[in-house]
Amino acid sequence: MLTYLLRRVGIGLLMLVALTVLVFILLRLAPGDPVTAYINPSVPMSPEAIEALRVRLGLDQPLPLQYFAWLSAAVTGDFGYSIQRGGAAVLPLVFDRIGPTLLLMAAGLTIAIIVGVATGIISAVRRNSATDVGLSVVASLGISSPAFLTALLGLYFFAVQLRIAPSGGMLTPGAPFSIGDLLAHLILPASLLAIGHAALIMRYMRSSLLEVLNQDYVRTARAKGVKEFWVIVKHATRNALLPVITLIGSTIGVAIGGAIFLESVFNWPGMGLLLVNAVNARDYPVIMCATLVIGACVILVNLLTDITYAAVDPRIQVS
Template identity: 65%
Template sequence: MLRYTLKRLAAGAAMLIALSMLVFILLRLAPGDPVDAYIDPMVKMSAADMARLRAELGLDKPLPVQYLIWLRDVLHGDFGRSLQRTGEPVLALIGSRIGPTLLLMLSGFGIAIIFGLIAGVVSAVKRGSVRDGTLLAVAAVGVSSPAFLTALIGLYLFSVVLHWAPSGGMLTPAMPFSLHDLLSHLILPALILAFYQSALVTRYMRSSMLEVLTQDYIRTARAKGVRENRIVSHHAVRNALLPVVTLIGSTLGLAVGGAIFIESVFNWPGMGLLLVNAVELRDYPVIMGSTLVIGAWVIVMNIATDLVYAVIDPRVKVS
C-alpha cells in the first residue's frame, strides 16, 4: 500500500506540473501584453519605462525561463503577489478563501451524499413504482442542469420571488457574526451545489442496488426467512456502496468546478470567486496560484478515493 501511495503521489505531482505549464503557456498566449496588468491605463509610460518594468518582472526572459523561475519560487512557498490587490501575497489571499470554499463544498457534498444514497436505495427497492419514477425524473433533471443555470434559477426563485434566503454573500454586512446568519446565507448555495451531485449519486446507487439485489446470497437470505429490511440494510446496501465510493470521491474532487459557478452567482467569498475575479482583472499570479491549489485538490481527492476503495474492498489489489 505504501509503495502504491508513493507511486500515485509521484504521478499526481507530474500531473500538477503539467497543469501549471499548460495554464502558464495559455496565459502568455492570451491577447494583450502581460505587462498591461501591472500598470495604470490612465498613466502614460515611455518605451524605456515599459522596458525597465518588463525587466523587473522577468518578462524579458524566454518563456521557459519565466516558468522555471515561477516554479522555483512556488517550491520555496512563494506564489508571488497579486497585481490588483496592492501587492498582497497570493498564498495569503488563497488561504483566506479556502475556508469559505470548503464550508460550501462540504455542506453541499454532505447533503448530496445523504439524499443521494437514501434516494438510490428507495428507488431500487421500490422499482417500477411512482416513487421510483419521481426520483428518477428528479435525478435526470439534476444531471442535465448546468450549475450556473440552476444557480440563477434558484437565486431568482428563492431570493427574489419568495424571499426565503439572502441573495448573496456569506454574512450580512455591518452585522455581528451569528451562526444563524451564516446558515441562512449558506443553505441556498449548498442545496443548489448538492442538486447535481445528489442526482449522480442517486442514479449510481440505484443501479448498484439493483445489481446486488439479484445476487444469489440475497435470494438465499430471503429463502431463509430474513426480513426484507434487514436484507436491504445489512447485505445489499453494504455491497452496493463499493462502486459508489469511486463516484463519491471523484465528485468531491470535481465539486470545486461547480463551486466556481455557485460562488460567482451568490458572491460567495471563496476560491471560485477569487479565480473568476482574477481572470477578469488579468491577475496572473492569482490565476496561477488558484489553479495550482484547485488542481492539487482534485488530484489528492482522486488518490484518496483509490486508497479508500482498496481498503474497504479486500478484493482490490494495489500494485
Template identity: 70%
Template sequence: MARYLLRRVLVGLLMLLALTLLIFVLLRLTPGDPIDAYINPSQSITAEERALLRAQYGLDQPLPTQYLRWLGQALRGNLGYSLQRYNETVAGLIATRMGPTLLLMGAGLCLAILLGIATGVVSAVRRNGMVDLALSSLAMLGISSPAFLSALVGLYVFSVKLQWMPSGGMLSAGAAFSWGDLLHHLLLPALLLSVGHCALIMRYMRASLLEVLNQDYVRTARAKGVRETWVIVKHALRNAMLPVVTLIGSTVGLAVGGAIFTESVFNWPGMGLLLVGAVEGRDYPVIMGATLVIGACVIAVNLLTDLLYAVIDPRIQVHGGER
C-alpha cells in the same frame, strides 16, 4: 499497500507537475502582452520603460526559464503578489478565501452524498414504482440543469420571490457573527450546488444496487429468511458503494466549477469569486496560484478516493502496487 500508496502519490505529483505546466502555457497563450497587466491604463509609458518592466518581472527571459523560475518559487510557497491588491500576497488571498469555499463545497457535497445515496436506495428498492419514477424524473432534471442555471433560478425563487433566504453574502452586513446567521446564508447555495451531484449519485446508486441485489449471495441470504432491510444494509449496500465512491471522487472536480458559478451568483467570498475577479482584472499571479491550489486539492481527493476502495470492500486486495 505501502507500495501502492507510494505509487499513487508519485502519479499524483506527476499530475500536479503537468498541471503547473498547463497553467503556465495556457496563460501565456492568452491574447495580449502580460506586461500590460502591470501598467496603469491611465498612464502612458515609453518603449524603454516597458522594456525595463519586462526585465524587472523576468518577462524578457525565454518561456522555459520563466516557467522554472515560477515553479521554483511556487514550491517554496511564494506565489507572488496580486496585481489588483498590491500589498497582498497571492498565498494570503488564497488562505483567506479557502475557508469559505471549503465550507460551501463541503456542505454541498455532504448534502449531495447523503440525499443521493438515500434516494438511490429507495429508488432501487421501489423499482418501477411511482416513487422510482418520480425520483428518476427529478434526477434527470437535476443532471440536465447547469450549475449557473440552478443558482439563478434558486436565487430568483427563494430569495427574490419568496424571500425565505438571503440573496448573497456569507453573513448579514453589520450584524454580529452567529452560527445561525451563517447557516441561514449557507443553506440555499449549498443546496443548489448539490443538485446536479445529488442527481448523479442517485442514478449511480440505483443502478449499482440493482445489480448487486441480483447476485447469488443476496438471493441466498433472502432464501435463508434474512430480513429484507438487513439484506440491503448488510449484504448489498456496501458492495454497491464502490462505483459511487469513484463518482464522489470525480464529483469534487466538478463541484469546483459549480462553486465558481454559485459563489459568483451569491457573492460568496470564496476561491471561485476570487478567481472570477482575477480573470476579469487579468491578475495573472492570482489566476495561476488559485488554479494550482484548486488542482492540487482535486488530485489529493482523487488519491484518497482510490485508497478508500480497500476500506469499503475487503475483497479488494493490493499486492505489489496492483489491485
C-alpha cells in the same frame, strides 16, 4: 500500502507540474500583453518605461525561462504578489479563501450524498413504481441542468421572489458572527451545488443496488428469513456503495467547477470568486497559485477515494 502511497504521490506531483505548465502556456497565449495588468491606465507611461517594466518582471525572457523562474520560486513557497490587491502576498490570500470553499463544497456534497444514496435505495426497492419513475425524471432533470442555470434560477426564486434565503455573501454585513447566520447564507448555495451530484449519485446507487439485489447471497439471506430491511441495509447496500464511492471521489473536480459559478453568483468569498476576479483582472500570480492549490486538492481527494474504496471492500488490494 506505503509503496502504493509513495507512487501515487509521485504521480500526483508530476500531474501538478503538468497542470502548471498548461495554465502558464494558456495565460501567455491569451490575447493582450501581460504588462498591461501592471500598468495604471490613468497614469501614462512611455514605451521605454513599459519596456523597462517588462525587463524587471522577466517578461522579456523566453517562455521556458519564465516558467522555470516561477517554478523555482513556487517550490520555496514564494508565489509572488497580487496585482489586483495592491501587492498582497499571493499564498496567504489564497489560503484565506480555501476555508469558505471547503465549507461550501463539504455542505453541498454532504447533502448530495445523503439525498442521492437515500433516493437511489428507494428507487431500486420500488422498481418500476410511480415513485421510481418520478425520482428518475427528477434525477434526469438534475443531471441535465447546467450549474450556472441552476444557480441563477435558485437565486431568483428563493432569494428574490420568495425571500426565504439571503441573496449572497457568507455572513450578514455588520452583524455579529453566529452559526445561524452562517447556515442561513450556506443552505441555498450548498443545496444548489448538490442538485446535479445528488441526481448522479441516485442513478448510480439505483443501478448498483438493482444488480446486487439479484445476487445469490441476497436470495440466500431472504430464504433464511432475514427481514427485508436488514437484507437491504446490511447485505445489499454496502456492496452497492462501492461504485458510488468511486463516483463521489471523481465528482470533486466537477464540484469545484460548480462552486466557481455559485461563488460568483452568490458572492461567496471562496476560491472560485477569487479565481474569477483574478482572471478578469489578469492577475497571473493569483491564477497560477489558485490553480495549483485546486489541483492539489483534487489529486488528494482521488487518493483518499482509492484508500476508502479498499477499506470498504476487503477484496480490493492496492498495488
